[in-house]
Amino acid sequence: MALKVGRGAAAPPFLVMEVVTAANARQAALAPGAPHVIRMEVGQPATGAPAGAVAAVTAALRERAPMGYTEALGLRSLRARLSRHYQDWYGADVPLDRLAVTVGASGAFPLAFLAAFDPGDRVAMAAPFYPPYVNILTALGMQPVMLEAGPETRFQPSVAMLERLSPRPDGLIVASPCNPAGTMLHPDELAAIAAWCHANGVRLISDEIYHGLHYGHPIATAATLSPSAVVVNSFSKYFSMTGWRIGWMVLPEDLQRPVECLAQNLFISPPHIAQVAAEAALDCAEELDANVARYRRSRDLLLRGLPGAGFERMCPAEGAFYLYADVGERTNDSRDFCARMLAEAGVAASPGVDFDRTRGHRFVRFSYCGPEADMAMAAERLAAWR
């Protein structure tokens, strides 16, 4: 007899990860000495954890410090240091009680969604979007609602779009800078959205994972703009620590205890050793800012080089490390386009269908956080492939 398989098992693949597999296979099949595959498919810094984080972990291990469970909301010393981070970066007073350390931003989403929403609740977001938002909400029985956004709003949601939604959603997810478009909600726009959500009883979830990676525009955190918003952040991007699986949330008062109880049950605690590293990483600005300068140079180089390689229509890349290119004049099937680009030009990028199920067939996302020399070579290879 066939047994029941739960709704969560229907979560679609995260296509970026499938491109990673294809690019690995292509690299492995290359003859010795053949030009390597240029990796622009995944949002993973090529750099390791900052030196200060590595030193802190090495010292802790050398001293054989016990690496047990921590409190479910994380080490108090890390939460206190994060509180100081809000002072340093935003001049904001975010007390330790509002901070929860999580297993990456990914571990924060189920905690936030389960604490804030019920099955059946409608949670809006701009399309294009980061695919796991939709896949996690769906697995939890919640309903993602798409706000189709285009170049007019820099692929971001607006209060006008929210006003047009009927019925009102229960929640809204925003990301600034965002993945895949690399665009931002400027402080006045985020403030307007945060105020609208609070006034209309819509729970705002602000994914701030790309804070620190922005190239000119000032940035605001929802933590200071709304008493009801949940902020999600991570050590994966600016802090260059993807595999350490460590992130955090700023919680509104009504969700502090619910999130703590959920975290105790779902994860017990975030990894202890990664929390030691994260606390030290918060003091490594000099090294990390050098990475940001490198991303900025790679962005500038690609913005100059890619139009000549047939990628003329790109979003204004204000932050993160992505370029989202409209390739509608070259293909109607971005999956096939990316497969050919990998096979023929040796450049791996992600098809837009991952990020926008209705319009993504004509978009490609390039990630430029890889080595700077590779980014220069990518523009040359793509121009020759054109």
Ligand SMILES: Cc1ncc(COP(=O)(O)O)c(C=O)c1O
């Ligand atoms: C917008 C966004 N949010 C969250 C995540 C998940 O990050 P983490 O490594 O912290 O789980 C990513 C990863 O790429 C992302 O792009």
